[in-house]
Amino acid sequence: MHISDGVLPTYATVGGYVVSAALTAWSARKIRSDDLPKLAVVTAAFFVASLIHIPLGPTSAHLLIPGLTGALLGPPAFLSIGLGLLLQSFLFQFGGLTALGANTLMMGIPAVICGWIFQRFKGQKRMRQAIVGGLVGALGTAMAATFLALLLVTGGEDFLGVAKLALLAHIPVITIEGIVSAFTIGFLARVKPDLLRAAFMPTEKVRHG
Amino acid sequence: MADIIHIPLWQLPLLILMPLGCIGAGVIYLRRLTHGKQLPRGEDPDWSVPPLADGMGATLLHRWDVRAKILTLLVYSFAVASLRNLLPALFSIILSLAAMAIARVSAVRLLSRLLALSGFLGMLLVLLPFTVPAHSGDTIFLFGGIHWLGFNVRGLLLAVTIAEKAVAIALLMEPFLATASLPVMLNGLARLGLPEMVGQMVLLSYRYVHVFLQEARRMAAGMRVRGFRKRTDIHTLYAVAGFLGMLFVRSFERTERVFDAMHARGYAGRFPEQGEFRLRGRDILLASAWILAGGALIAYDRIIL
Numbered sequence: 001m002h003i004s005d006g007v008l009p010t011y012a013t014v015g016g017y018v019v020s021a022a023l024t025a026w027s028a029r030k031i032r033s034d035d036l037p038k039l040a041v042v043t044a045a046f047f048v049a050s051l052i053h054i055p056l057g058p059t060s061a062h063l064l065i066p067g068l069t070g071a072l073l074g075p076p077a078f079l080s081i082g083l084g085l086l087l088q089s090f091l092f093q094f095g096g097l098t099a100l101g102a103n104t105l106m107m108g109i110p111a112v113i114c115g116w117i118f119q120r121f122k123g124q125k126r127m128r129q130a131i132v133g134g135l136v137g138a139l140g141t142a143m144a145a146t147f148l149a150l151l152l153v154t155g156g157e158d159f160l161g162v163a164k165l166a167l168l169a170h171i172p173v174i175t176i177e178g179i180v181s182a183f184t185i186g187f188l189a190r191v192k193p194d195l196l197r198a199a200f201m202p203t204e205k206v207r208h209g
Numbered sequence: 210m211a212d213i214i215h216i217p218l219w220q221l222p223l224l225i226l227m228p229l230g231c232i233g234a235g236v237i238y239l240r241r242l243t244h245g246k247q248l249p250r251g252e253d254p255d256w257s258v259p260p261l262a263d264g265m266g267a268t269l270l271h272r273w274d275v276r277a278k279i280l281t282l283l284v285y286s287f288a289v290a291s292l293r294n295l296l297p298a299l300f301s302i303i304l305s306l307a308a309m310a311i312a313r314v315s316a317v318r319l320l321s322r323l324l325a326l327s328g329f330l331g332m333l334l335v336l337l338p339f340t341v342p343a344h345s346g347d348t349i350f351l352f353g354g355i356h357w358l359g360f361n362v363r364g365l366l367l368a369v370t371i372a373e374k375a376v377a378i379a380l381l382m383e384p385f386l387a388t389a390s391l392p393v394m395l396n397g398l399a400r401l402g403l404p405e406m407v408g409q410m411v412l413l414s415y416r417y418v419h420v421f422l423q424e425a426r427r428m429a430a431g432m433r434v435r436g437f438r439k440r441t442d443i444h445t446l447y448a449v450a451g452f453l454g455m456l457f458v459r460s461f462e463r464t465e466r467v468f469d470a471m472h473a474r475g476y477a478g479r480f481p482e483q484g485e486f487r488l489r490g491r492d493i494l495l496a497s498a499w500i501l502a503g504g505a506l507i508a509y510d511r512i513i514l
Contacts, residue, residue: 002329003329004326004329004330004371004375005286005289005290005374005375005378005379006289006290006292006298006370006371006372006373006374006375006378007333007371007375008290009291010287010290010291013287013290014287028406033406033478036406036409036410037409037410037413037464037467037468037471037476038464038465038467038468039410040409040410040411040412040413040414040417041413041414041417041460041463041464041467042457042460042461042464043410043414044413044414044415044416044417044418044420044421044460045417045421045456045457045459045460045461046457047414047418047421048418048421048422048424048425048456049453049456049457051422051425052425052449052452052453053439054439054445054446054449055439055440055441055445056441057441063453065453068453072457083407083410083411083414084414086411087411087414087415087418089382090382090386090411091386091391091415097282097283097286097378097382098286098287098290098378099290157342158337158340158341158342158364158367159337160340160342161336161337161339161340161341162332162333162336162337162340165336165340166332176446179443179446179450180446180449180450180453181450182450183446183447183449183450183451183454184450184451184453184454184457186450187450187451187453187454187455188454188457188458191454191455191458192458192461195457195458195461
Protein backbone atom coordinates (compact mmCIF):
# COMPACT_ATOMS: atom_id res chain seq x y z
CA MET A 1 0.00 0.00 0.00
CA HIS A 2 1.41 3.38 -0.96
CA ILE A 3 0.45 6.72 0.49
CA SER A 4 -1.34 9.03 -1.91
CA ASP A 5 -0.93 12.76 -2.33
CA GLY A 6 -2.59 15.06 0.14
CA VAL A 7 -2.41 12.87 3.24
CA LEU A 8 0.91 13.78 4.76
CA PRO A 9 1.71 17.24 6.12
CA THR A 10 4.18 19.27 4.08
CA TYR A 11 7.06 18.78 6.51
CA ALA A 12 6.70 15.01 6.15
CA THR A 13 6.61 15.06 2.33
CA VAL A 14 9.53 17.49 2.00
CA GLY A 15 11.46 15.68 4.73
CA GLY A 16 10.77 12.39 2.98
CA TYR A 17 12.27 13.76 -0.23
CA VAL A 18 15.37 15.09 1.52
CA VAL A 19 16.10 11.93 3.51
CA SER A 20 15.42 9.60 0.61
CA ALA A 21 17.63 11.69 -1.69
CA ALA A 22 20.48 11.35 0.81
CA LEU A 23 19.92 7.61 1.19
CA THR A 24 19.71 7.20 -2.59
CA ALA A 25 23.09 8.89 -2.97
CA TRP A 26 24.53 6.61 -0.28
CA SER A 27 22.97 3.60 -1.96
CA ALA A 28 24.36 4.59 -5.37
CA ARG A 29 27.83 4.77 -3.92
CA LYS A 30 27.60 1.14 -2.80
CA ILE A 31 27.74 -0.01 -6.40
CA ARG A 32 30.29 0.44 -9.16
CA SER A 33 29.02 3.12 -11.49
CA ASP A 34 29.47 0.71 -14.39
CA ASP A 35 26.90 -1.52 -12.76
CA LEU A 36 24.18 1.13 -12.55
CA PRO A 37 22.64 0.24 -15.94
CA LYS A 38 22.50 -3.37 -14.76
CA LEU A 39 20.73 -2.32 -11.61
CA ALA A 40 18.21 -0.53 -13.81
CA VAL A 41 17.44 -3.73 -15.70
CA VAL A 42 17.10 -5.73 -12.47
CA THR A 43 14.82 -3.01 -11.10
CA ALA A 44 12.49 -3.64 -14.02
CA ALA A 45 12.24 -7.30 -12.99
CA PHE A 46 11.43 -6.39 -9.39
CA PHE A 47 8.90 -3.91 -10.64
CA VAL A 48 7.15 -6.61 -12.67
CA ALA A 49 7.34 -8.99 -9.69
CA SER A 50 5.58 -6.44 -7.51
CA LEU A 51 2.66 -6.39 -9.95
CA ILE A 52 1.80 -10.02 -9.29
CA HIS A 53 -1.46 -10.47 -7.46
CA ILE A 54 -2.09 -13.30 -5.06
CA PRO A 55 -5.66 -14.30 -4.27
CA LEU A 56 -6.55 -13.80 -0.64
CA GLY A 57 -10.00 -15.14 0.04
CA PRO A 58 -12.47 -12.93 -1.82
CA THR A 59 -9.91 -10.22 -2.60
CA SER A 60 -6.31 -10.25 -3.73
CA ALA A 61 -3.11 -8.63 -2.56
CA HIS A 62 -0.15 -7.64 -4.66
CA LEU A 63 3.35 -8.43 -3.51
CA LEU A 64 5.49 -5.66 -2.03
CA ILE A 65 8.73 -7.69 -1.79
CA PRO A 66 10.90 -5.15 0.05
CA GLY A 67 12.56 -8.03 1.94
CA LEU A 68 13.30 -10.05 -1.17
CA THR A 69 14.66 -7.00 -3.01
CA GLY A 70 16.96 -6.24 -0.11
CA ALA A 71 18.12 -9.83 0.21
CA LEU A 72 19.07 -10.04 -3.47
CA LEU A 73 20.46 -6.54 -3.99
CA GLY A 74 21.85 -5.38 -0.64
CA PRO A 75 22.34 -1.62 -0.12
CA PRO A 76 21.68 -0.79 -3.82
CA ALA A 77 18.11 -1.99 -3.12
CA PHE A 78 17.28 1.50 -1.86
CA LEU A 79 18.21 3.04 -5.20
CA SER A 80 16.34 0.31 -7.01
CA ILE A 81 13.15 0.84 -5.00
CA GLY A 82 13.32 4.61 -5.44
CA LEU A 83 13.66 4.09 -9.17
CA GLY A 84 10.74 1.67 -9.22
CA LEU A 85 8.48 4.08 -7.37
CA LEU A 86 9.53 6.95 -9.63
CA LEU A 87 8.61 4.85 -12.65
CA GLN A 88 5.34 3.95 -11.05
CA SER A 89 4.30 7.52 -10.38
CA PHE A 90 5.58 8.95 -13.65
CA LEU A 91 4.66 6.36 -16.19
CA PHE A 92 2.20 3.94 -14.78
CA GLN A 93 -0.99 4.72 -13.06
CA PHE A 94 -0.24 5.39 -9.46
CA GLY A 95 0.29 9.06 -8.64
CA GLY A 96 1.63 10.06 -5.28
CA LEU A 97 4.05 12.67 -6.67
CA THR A 98 4.48 14.63 -3.46
CA ALA A 99 4.51 11.47 -1.32
CA LEU A 100 7.21 9.87 -3.48
CA GLY A 101 10.01 10.53 -0.98
CA ALA A 102 8.02 9.19 1.95
CA ASN A 103 6.97 6.10 0.00
CA THR A 104 10.58 5.43 -0.96
CA LEU A 105 11.61 5.56 2.70
CA MET A 106 8.75 3.27 3.64
CA MET A 107 9.88 0.52 1.27
CA GLY A 108 13.59 1.27 0.94
CA ILE A 109 14.73 1.31 4.55
CA PRO A 110 13.17 -2.09 5.35
CA ALA A 111 14.80 -3.48 2.19
CA VAL A 112 18.28 -2.35 3.20
CA ILE A 113 17.86 -3.66 6.75
CA CYS A 114 16.53 -6.98 5.47
CA GLY A 115 19.42 -7.25 3.05
CA TRP A 116 21.92 -6.83 5.85
CA ILE A 117 20.13 -9.42 8.02
CA PHE A 118 19.94 -11.91 5.17
CA GLN A 119 23.60 -11.63 4.26
CA ARG A 120 24.58 -11.87 7.93
CA PHE A 121 22.52 -14.94 8.85
CA LYS A 122 21.94 -16.86 5.64
CA GLY A 123 24.63 -19.49 6.32
CA GLN A 124 25.48 -22.16 3.78
CA LYS A 125 22.64 -24.70 3.86
CA ARG A 126 19.79 -24.31 1.41
CA MET A 127 17.16 -24.97 4.05
CA ARG A 128 18.61 -22.31 6.31
CA GLN A 129 18.79 -19.82 3.46
CA ALA A 130 15.13 -20.42 2.64
CA ILE A 131 14.08 -20.00 6.26
CA VAL A 132 16.12 -16.82 6.75
CA GLY A 133 14.74 -15.60 3.42
CA GLY A 134 11.20 -16.22 4.60
CA LEU A 135 11.76 -14.43 7.90
CA VAL A 136 13.36 -11.52 6.10
CA GLY A 137 10.47 -11.39 3.63
CA ALA A 138 7.94 -11.24 6.45
CA LEU A 139 10.05 -8.74 8.38
CA GLY A 140 10.42 -6.46 5.35
CA THR A 141 6.68 -6.18 4.90
CA ALA A 142 6.10 -5.82 8.63
CA MET A 143 8.59 -2.95 8.76
CA ALA A 144 7.05 -1.33 5.69
CA ALA A 145 3.61 -1.54 7.33
CA THR A 146 5.04 0.00 10.49
CA PHE A 147 6.56 2.84 8.47
CA LEU A 148 3.21 3.34 6.77
CA ALA A 149 1.50 3.62 10.16
CA LEU A 150 4.17 6.00 11.51
CA LEU A 151 3.97 8.20 8.42
CA LEU A 152 0.19 8.33 8.66
CA VAL A 153 0.47 9.42 12.28
CA THR A 154 2.52 12.47 11.23
CA GLY A 155 -0.82 13.69 9.86
CA GLY A 156 -2.02 14.14 13.45
CA GLU A 157 -4.18 12.25 15.92
CA ASP A 158 -6.99 12.06 13.36
CA PHE A 159 -5.02 9.37 11.53
CA LEU A 160 -4.24 7.24 14.56
CA GLY A 161 -7.21 4.93 14.04
CA VAL A 162 -6.48 4.50 10.33
CA ALA A 163 -2.82 3.78 11.10
CA LYS A 164 -3.76 1.01 13.54
CA LEU A 165 -6.22 -0.58 11.13
CA ALA A 166 -3.71 -0.38 8.26
CA LEU A 167 -1.21 -2.21 10.45
CA LEU A 168 -3.77 -4.92 11.23
CA ALA A 169 -4.74 -5.27 7.57
CA HIS A 170 -1.14 -6.06 6.69
CA ILE A 171 -0.99 -9.19 8.85
CA PRO A 172 -2.22 -11.58 6.12
CA VAL A 173 0.06 -9.86 3.60
CA ILE A 174 3.04 -10.31 5.93
CA THR A 175 2.31 -14.03 6.15
CA ILE A 176 2.03 -14.41 2.40
CA GLU A 177 5.19 -12.41 1.76
CA GLY A 178 7.07 -14.55 4.23
CA ILE A 179 6.01 -17.80 2.60
CA VAL A 180 6.60 -16.58 -0.96
CA SER A 181 10.02 -15.18 -0.02
CA ALA A 182 11.03 -18.46 1.62
CA PHE A 183 10.02 -20.44 -1.47
CA THR A 184 11.68 -17.94 -3.82
CA ILE A 185 14.98 -17.95 -1.92
CA GLY A 186 14.76 -21.75 -1.77
CA PHE A 187 14.22 -21.85 -5.53
CA LEU A 188 17.18 -19.54 -6.17
CA ALA A 189 19.38 -21.57 -3.80
CA ARG A 190 18.64 -24.63 -5.95
CA VAL A 191 18.70 -23.01 -9.37
CA LYS A 192 21.19 -20.16 -9.18
CA PRO A 193 22.95 -19.93 -5.83
CA ASP A 194 25.23 -17.20 -7.23
CA LEU A 195 22.41 -14.70 -6.91
CA LEU A 196 22.30 -15.18 -3.16
CA ARG A 197 26.00 -14.70 -2.68
CA ALA A 198 26.84 -11.05 -2.31
CA ALA A 199 24.19 -8.44 -2.70
CA PHE A 200 24.29 -7.00 -6.20
CA MET A 201 27.54 -7.33 -8.13
CA PRO A 202 27.24 -10.26 -10.50
CA THR A 203 30.40 -12.13 -9.59
CA GLU A 204 32.27 -13.15 -12.66
CA LYS A 205 32.01 -11.70 -16.10
CA VAL A 206 30.48 -14.14 -18.55
CA ARG A 207 31.26 -13.73 -22.19
CA HIS A 208 28.41 -14.06 -24.61
CA GLY A 209 29.27 -14.97 -28.11
CA MET B 210 -18.99 19.03 23.55
CA ALA B 211 -19.64 17.39 20.24
CA ASP B 212 -23.12 17.46 18.79
CA ILE B 213 -24.47 13.96 18.89
CA ILE B 214 -27.35 13.00 16.65
CA HIS B 215 -28.98 9.64 17.33
CA ILE B 216 -30.05 7.54 14.42
CA PRO B 217 -31.73 4.13 14.66
CA LEU B 218 -29.41 1.25 13.83
CA TRP B 219 -31.54 -0.03 10.95
CA GLN B 220 -30.73 3.11 8.99
CA LEU B 221 -27.00 2.32 9.00
CA PRO B 222 -27.17 0.18 5.86
CA LEU B 223 -29.39 2.73 4.17
CA LEU B 224 -27.29 5.81 4.90
CA ILE B 225 -23.73 4.47 4.87
CA LEU B 226 -23.41 1.01 3.42
CA MET B 227 -25.61 1.49 0.37
CA PRO B 228 -23.87 4.60 -0.98
CA LEU B 229 -20.51 2.95 -0.32
CA GLY B 230 -21.65 -0.22 -2.07
CA CYS B 231 -22.81 1.76 -5.08
CA ILE B 232 -19.48 3.62 -5.34
CA GLY B 233 -17.56 0.36 -4.94
CA ALA B 234 -19.61 -1.36 -7.63
CA GLY B 235 -19.04 1.60 -9.93
CA VAL B 236 -15.29 1.46 -9.40
CA ILE B 237 -15.19 -2.29 -10.06
CA TYR B 238 -17.25 -1.83 -13.21
CA LEU B 239 -14.93 0.91 -14.50
CA ARG B 240 -11.91 -1.23 -13.66
CA ARG B 241 -13.30 -4.06 -15.76
CA LEU B 242 -14.03 -1.61 -18.52
CA THR B 243 -10.54 -0.14 -18.70
CA HIS B 244 -8.70 -3.36 -18.00
CA GLY B 245 -8.54 -4.71 -21.54
CA LYS B 246 -8.00 -1.36 -23.18
CA GLN B 247 -4.54 -0.51 -21.94
CA LEU B 248 -2.45 -3.06 -23.74
CA PRO B 249 -3.72 -5.34 -26.43
CA ARG B 250 -2.90 -8.77 -25.09
CA GLY B 251 0.01 -10.60 -26.62
CA GLU B 252 1.15 -7.57 -28.54
CA ASP B 253 4.46 -5.90 -27.82
CA PRO B 254 4.04 -2.39 -26.52
CA ASP B 255 5.85 -0.27 -29.06
CA TRP B 256 8.83 1.17 -27.26
CA SER B 257 9.96 3.40 -30.09
CA VAL B 258 6.85 5.48 -29.53
CA PRO B 259 6.70 5.74 -25.75
CA PRO B 260 3.13 5.74 -24.52
CA LEU B 261 4.06 8.78 -22.52
CA ALA B 262 3.98 10.76 -25.73
CA ASP B 263 1.00 9.47 -27.61
CA GLY B 264 -0.96 11.96 -29.57
CA MET B 265 1.89 14.45 -29.88
CA GLY B 266 -0.53 17.23 -30.52
CA ALA B 267 0.49 20.82 -30.71
CA THR B 268 -1.43 22.18 -27.76
CA LEU B 269 -0.18 24.83 -25.40
CA LEU B 270 1.06 22.19 -22.97
CA HIS B 271 2.93 20.26 -25.68
CA ARG B 272 4.87 23.32 -26.72
CA TRP B 273 5.73 24.28 -23.15
CA ASP B 274 9.43 23.86 -22.35
CA VAL B 275 9.89 20.60 -20.39
CA ARG B 276 12.05 22.16 -17.71
CA ALA B 277 9.49 24.85 -16.94
CA LYS B 278 6.77 22.21 -17.05
CA ILE B 279 8.44 19.88 -14.56
CA LEU B 280 9.29 22.64 -12.12
CA THR B 281 5.76 23.99 -12.31
CA LEU B 282 4.29 20.54 -11.74
CA LEU B 283 6.44 19.97 -8.66
CA VAL B 284 5.88 23.35 -7.04
CA TYR B 285 2.18 23.37 -7.81
CA SER B 286 1.66 19.80 -6.58
CA PHE B 287 3.26 20.61 -3.25
CA ALA B 288 1.05 23.69 -3.00
CA VAL B 289 -2.07 21.62 -3.66
CA ALA B 290 -0.99 18.88 -1.28
CA SER B 291 -0.67 21.38 1.56
CA LEU B 292 -4.25 22.68 1.25
CA ARG B 293 -6.44 22.10 4.29
CA ASN B 294 -9.96 23.08 3.29
CA LEU B 295 -12.61 21.52 1.14
CA LEU B 296 -13.27 24.46 -1.16
CA PRO B 297 -9.71 25.37 -2.27
CA ALA B 298 -9.10 21.68 -2.95
CA LEU B 299 -12.20 21.64 -5.13
CA PHE B 300 -10.84 24.62 -7.08
CA SER B 301 -7.57 22.75 -7.62
CA ILE B 302 -9.54 19.93 -9.27
CA ILE B 303 -11.18 22.48 -11.57
CA LEU B 304 -7.74 23.81 -12.53
CA SER B 305 -6.57 20.26 -13.27
CA LEU B 306 -9.63 19.68 -15.42
CA ALA B 307 -8.76 22.84 -17.33
CA ALA B 308 -5.22 21.53 -17.94
CA MET B 309 -6.70 18.24 -19.14
CA ALA B 310 -9.00 20.04 -21.53
CA ILE B 311 -6.09 22.08 -22.93
CA ALA B 312 -3.81 19.06 -23.41
CA ARG B 313 -6.56 16.73 -24.70
CA VAL B 314 -5.10 13.68 -22.98
CA SER B 315 -6.31 10.11 -23.29
CA ALA B 316 -9.37 9.51 -21.15
CA VAL B 317 -8.54 5.83 -20.61
CA ARG B 318 -5.16 6.59 -19.08
CA LEU B 319 -6.66 9.27 -16.87
CA LEU B 320 -9.35 6.91 -15.71
CA SER B 321 -6.82 4.23 -14.90
CA ARG B 322 -4.80 6.71 -12.85
CA LEU B 323 -7.90 7.56 -10.87
CA LEU B 324 -8.81 3.91 -10.40
CA ALA B 325 -5.33 3.19 -9.07
CA LEU B 326 -6.01 5.80 -6.39
CA SER B 327 -9.44 4.45 -5.54
CA GLY B 328 -8.23 1.75 -3.14
CA PHE B 329 -6.31 4.02 -0.80
CA LEU B 330 -8.80 6.87 -0.96
CA GLY B 331 -11.73 4.48 -0.52
CA MET B 332 -10.09 3.13 2.61
CA LEU B 333 -9.71 6.66 4.01
CA LEU B 334 -13.30 7.55 3.10
CA VAL B 335 -14.61 4.50 4.93
CA LEU B 336 -12.31 4.57 7.95
CA LEU B 337 -11.73 8.23 8.78
CA PRO B 338 -15.35 9.12 9.67
CA PHE B 339 -15.41 6.27 12.18
CA THR B 340 -11.93 6.70 13.63
CA VAL B 341 -11.24 10.42 14.07
CA PRO B 342 -11.40 11.45 17.73
CA ALA B 343 -14.41 13.57 18.65
CA HIS B 344 -13.59 17.23 19.22
CA SER B 345 -15.87 19.91 20.53
CA GLY B 346 -18.03 21.27 17.76
CA ASP B 347 -18.00 18.04 15.77
CA THR B 348 -21.22 16.56 14.53
CA ILE B 349 -21.45 12.84 15.23
CA PHE B 350 -24.13 10.46 14.08
CA LEU B 351 -24.57 7.61 16.54
CA PHE B 352 -26.23 4.54 15.13
CA GLY B 353 -28.52 2.77 17.59
CA GLY B 354 -26.56 4.11 20.53
CA ILE B 355 -23.47 1.97 19.82
CA HIS B 356 -20.92 4.40 21.11
CA TRP B 357 -17.90 3.08 19.20
CA LEU B 358 -19.75 3.32 15.91
CA GLY B 359 -20.02 7.08 15.72
CA PHE B 360 -19.93 8.61 12.25
CA ASN B 361 -17.99 11.87 12.62
CA VAL B 362 -18.76 14.42 9.92
CA ARG B 363 -15.37 16.09 10.45
CA GLY B 364 -13.68 12.79 9.51
CA LEU B 365 -15.72 12.58 6.34
CA LEU B 366 -14.77 16.14 5.38
CA LEU B 367 -11.11 15.39 6.08
CA ALA B 368 -11.25 12.29 3.88
CA VAL B 369 -13.04 14.14 1.10
CA THR B 370 -10.46 16.96 1.20
CA ILE B 371 -7.62 14.43 0.94
CA ALA B 372 -9.38 12.68 -1.93
CA GLU B 373 -9.82 15.99 -3.74
CA LYS B 374 -6.14 16.86 -3.43
CA ALA B 375 -5.02 13.42 -4.56
CA VAL B 376 -7.38 13.50 -7.54
CA ALA B 377 -6.30 17.03 -8.48
CA ILE B 378 -2.63 16.00 -8.57
CA ALA B 379 -3.32 12.70 -10.31
CA LEU B 380 -5.30 14.51 -13.00
CA LEU B 381 -2.36 16.85 -13.57
CA MET B 382 0.12 14.04 -14.14
CA GLU B 383 -1.21 13.13 -17.57
CA PRO B 384 -1.42 16.63 -19.08
CA PHE B 385 2.01 17.53 -17.73
CA LEU B 386 3.91 14.31 -18.29
CA ALA B 387 2.23 12.82 -21.34
CA THR B 388 2.87 15.92 -23.41
CA ALA B 389 6.58 15.24 -23.91
CA SER B 390 8.35 12.03 -24.81
CA LEU B 391 10.17 10.26 -22.01
CA PRO B 392 13.74 10.82 -23.31
CA VAL B 393 13.07 14.52 -23.81
CA MET B 394 11.63 14.79 -20.33
CA LEU B 395 14.63 13.05 -18.81
CA ASN B 396 17.00 15.34 -20.70
CA GLY B 397 15.03 18.23 -19.25
CA LEU B 398 15.41 16.79 -15.77
CA ALA B 399 19.15 16.39 -16.35
CA ARG B 400 19.35 20.06 -17.32
CA LEU B 401 17.62 20.84 -14.04
CA GLY B 402 20.38 19.11 -12.11
CA LEU B 403 19.27 15.49 -11.88
CA PRO B 404 22.37 13.28 -12.28
CA GLU B 405 22.44 12.04 -15.85
CA MET B 406 22.84 8.47 -14.68
CA VAL B 407 19.46 8.55 -12.95
CA GLY B 408 17.75 9.57 -16.16
CA GLN B 409 19.43 6.74 -18.03
CA MET B 410 18.42 4.27 -15.36
CA VAL B 411 14.80 5.39 -15.62
CA LEU B 412 14.94 4.98 -19.38
CA LEU B 413 16.46 1.50 -19.17
CA SER B 414 14.11 0.34 -16.43
CA TYR B 415 11.13 1.62 -18.33
CA ARG B 416 12.21 -0.21 -21.42
CA TYR B 417 12.83 -3.47 -19.56
CA VAL B 418 9.62 -3.30 -17.56
CA HIS B 419 7.89 -3.93 -20.87
CA VAL B 420 10.27 -6.75 -21.75
CA PHE B 421 9.76 -8.48 -18.41
CA LEU B 422 6.02 -7.90 -18.46
CA GLN B 423 5.99 -9.68 -21.77
CA GLU B 424 8.11 -12.48 -20.34
CA ALA B 425 5.92 -12.72 -17.25
CA ARG B 426 2.86 -12.94 -19.43
CA ARG B 427 4.40 -15.75 -21.45
CA MET B 428 5.37 -17.64 -18.31
CA ALA B 429 1.88 -17.15 -16.88
CA ALA B 430 0.35 -18.47 -20.08
CA GLY B 431 2.55 -21.56 -19.82
CA MET B 432 1.45 -22.11 -16.24
CA ARG B 433 -2.21 -21.81 -17.20
CA VAL B 434 -1.75 -24.32 -20.00
CA ARG B 435 -0.29 -26.76 -17.49
CA GLY B 436 -3.44 -26.40 -15.42
CA PHE B 437 -2.33 -23.84 -12.83
CA ARG B 438 -5.11 -21.76 -11.31
CA LYS B 439 -4.56 -19.15 -8.61
CA ARG B 440 -6.22 -20.06 -5.32
CA THR B 441 -5.72 -19.16 -1.69
CA ASP B 442 -3.46 -22.07 -0.81
CA ILE B 443 0.14 -23.02 -0.30
CA HIS B 444 0.51 -24.51 -3.80
CA THR B 445 -0.29 -21.16 -5.36
CA LEU B 446 2.36 -19.50 -3.21
CA TYR B 447 4.86 -22.20 -4.17
CA ALA B 448 4.13 -21.75 -7.86
CA VAL B 449 4.28 -17.95 -7.61
CA ALA B 450 7.64 -18.21 -5.84
CA GLY B 451 9.02 -20.36 -8.65
CA PHE B 452 7.67 -17.81 -11.09
CA LEU B 453 9.42 -14.95 -9.25
CA GLY B 454 12.65 -16.90 -8.94
CA MET B 455 12.65 -17.65 -12.64
CA LEU B 456 11.95 -14.00 -13.44
CA PHE B 457 14.93 -12.91 -11.32
CA VAL B 458 17.27 -15.53 -12.79
CA ARG B 459 16.37 -14.48 -16.30
CA SER B 460 16.66 -10.80 -15.51
CA PHE B 461 20.12 -11.14 -13.95
CA GLU B 462 21.31 -13.17 -16.90
CA ARG B 463 19.83 -10.65 -19.22
CA THR B 464 21.59 -7.67 -17.63
CA GLU B 465 24.95 -9.10 -18.66
CA ARG B 466 23.90 -9.50 -22.26
CA VAL B 467 22.23 -6.09 -22.36
CA PHE B 468 25.30 -4.42 -20.99
CA ASP B 469 27.62 -6.24 -23.41
CA ALA B 470 25.40 -5.18 -26.28
CA MET B 471 25.40 -1.59 -25.10
CA HIS B 472 29.17 -1.59 -24.88
CA ALA B 473 29.44 -3.13 -28.33
CA ARG B 474 27.44 -0.20 -29.68
CA GLY B 475 29.77 2.31 -28.09
CA TYR B 476 27.92 3.12 -24.88
CA ALA B 477 30.20 5.27 -22.77
CA GLY B 478 27.96 6.36 -19.96
CA ARG B 479 25.43 8.51 -21.79
CA PHE B 480 22.78 8.51 -24.45
CA PRO B 481 22.63 11.25 -27.06
CA GLU B 482 20.38 14.14 -26.17
CA GLN B 483 17.15 14.40 -28.08
CA GLY B 484 15.60 17.64 -29.13
CA GLU B 485 16.68 21.10 -28.20
CA PHE B 486 15.82 23.21 -25.24
CA ARG B 487 14.79 26.78 -25.60
CA LEU B 488 13.29 28.74 -22.76
CA ARG B 489 11.08 31.40 -24.26
CA GLY B 490 9.23 34.19 -22.58
CA ARG B 491 5.90 32.48 -22.78
CA ASP B 492 7.24 29.32 -21.11
CA ILE B 493 8.20 31.39 -18.10
CA LEU B 494 4.93 33.31 -18.26
CA LEU B 495 2.88 30.10 -18.22
CA ALA B 496 4.95 28.65 -15.38
CA SER B 497 4.61 31.80 -13.29
CA ALA B 498 0.89 31.97 -13.93
CA TRP B 499 0.44 28.38 -12.84
CA ILE B 500 2.56 28.73 -9.72
CA LEU B 501 0.73 31.97 -8.88
CA ALA B 502 -2.52 30.01 -9.10
CA GLY B 503 -1.08 27.56 -6.58
CA GLY B 504 -0.07 30.47 -4.35
CA ALA B 505 -3.55 31.94 -4.63
CA LEU B 506 -5.08 28.62 -3.58
CA ILE B 507 -2.86 28.52 -0.51
CA ALA B 508 -3.66 32.13 0.34
CA TYR B 509 -7.38 31.37 0.03
CA ASP B 510 -6.91 28.25 2.15
CA ARG B 511 -4.91 29.82 4.96
CA ILE B 512 -5.89 33.47 5.09
CA ILE B 513 -9.45 33.80 3.92
CA LEU B 514 -10.91 30.55 5.26
